[in-house]
Amino acid sequence: MRINSFFYTIGQGFKNLGRNKWYTLASIATIGACLFLFGLFFSIINNIQHFVHTAEEGVSVTVFFDEGTSEDQMLAVKSEIEKRPEVKEIHYESADAAWEGYKEEYLGGYTDGFTENPLADSANLQIYLKDVSMQAALVTYIESIDTVRDVKRSEVTADTLSGLNKLMAYVSMGIIIILLCVSIFLISNTVTMGIAVRKDEINIMKYIGATDFFVRAPFVVEGILIGIIGSAIPLVIIYYIYKNAISYVNTKFAMLSTILPFLPVEQIYNDLVPISMAIGIGIGFLGSFTTVRKHLHV
Template identity: 30%
Template structure:
């Protein structure tokens, strides 16, 4: 199609929007409200997923090395643990360093144990996948030289169940919300096109091809989707940055954190703009199709 024809289609689509501005505003409003809800929900789901992942990644196994083993033997045990399947990270901490940590956490009174340190040399182990923590802990427990292997048995399995359930619910709700968005926006666009049925019939009667009729409406749907996405993008950008900076200090000492605005907004803006444009174009194409056959 010639550039001149495309320019005419673009001009016609903008002119048509202005001529039918009240219907266009209604369609833009529907897109705006729906995409704003979608944006809020996506932000919540991404943060829930981030928090769940942080909790999973914080899971580690604490191995108390037998007090009968000297440091040389303890380091040999460390190498054995590193070679086990599904082990991603092993960190050795001597009993002296463990005592320093306890004193820092609970006060100088515990420094009395400097003379006779009752603690164990310790290994902190992380599995390659959080769900394999229990299996790795069982392998370590079978090695000689371990007094105890701690990983929150029973509780960790419950945590993983909660995380998996939360993710599943989030995915289901996301799909449902997107389908509702498609339904609401496309139906609003259908109403705007239905109100211009006679305009389409006249274009067909004077010899316009289906594509010639369809393309301006698809472009108009694109403009409606794009304009409807602008307010949600601005609102989410300002709102999320504000919420992030207000809530982040409250959890700075916790094992989890929220998704940084730069990371979330880049994805969110792309999703909202693409959703608005795709639904606008698709809704217009589907809506105008039924009026292309003049009886």
């Protein structure tokens, strides 16, 4: 494309926005409404996944050793388990540390009558995973170690959290697909309306020898511009809604925000902005390109 044709196409794309204001507003409203819903669902689902991930961080596998196992042997086992890809971190608790913790929590520091450590064989490893769905494989491996006496884990909690993660992934994918299909359908209809309005103009361009690309390009540019505007508006609205909602919850329900920490708006928008812009521009491009190609027979 020659440079003057390029700037002409871009200019026509901008002019087309003003030539058919109702068509432009309808297209922007269509994309904006769909991306507004997408942004809301995105924020909610990301926070739910964050809550689940926070809960996962508190789920651990506790490993107890055979009587007579030395601390060096336990630490050697710890080093081997740390090499596993599913392991996030491991804490070693000696028998003495276990007894001290028990005294403080259950006996109020009272130790009269105890001449020896009653938890002499309670040294353990507390293992935290990157993903609780990997718990079964890790437990199978640990149980195969000779010096291991018992492995404590919560299968119900792990299965529940793993199931929630999968459910959120399916829900996210379903919502995205539905919104994309609805957006492309609606933008195609609005582009068709725009083409009908300018049918005579397009026929004249064809009669005087305009190429297929020359006729089609301004519509594609127009679709992309509509996609950008239609993405930006809901992003601004959702930003203030989310920020104010989180501020209100943290102020009025401080206890809830401690139990269920919400993601900061900046972290949400690190992903939401590029995704929303890509979807908006993609919808504008695909909707205009395919519709123009279908109805103009160029």
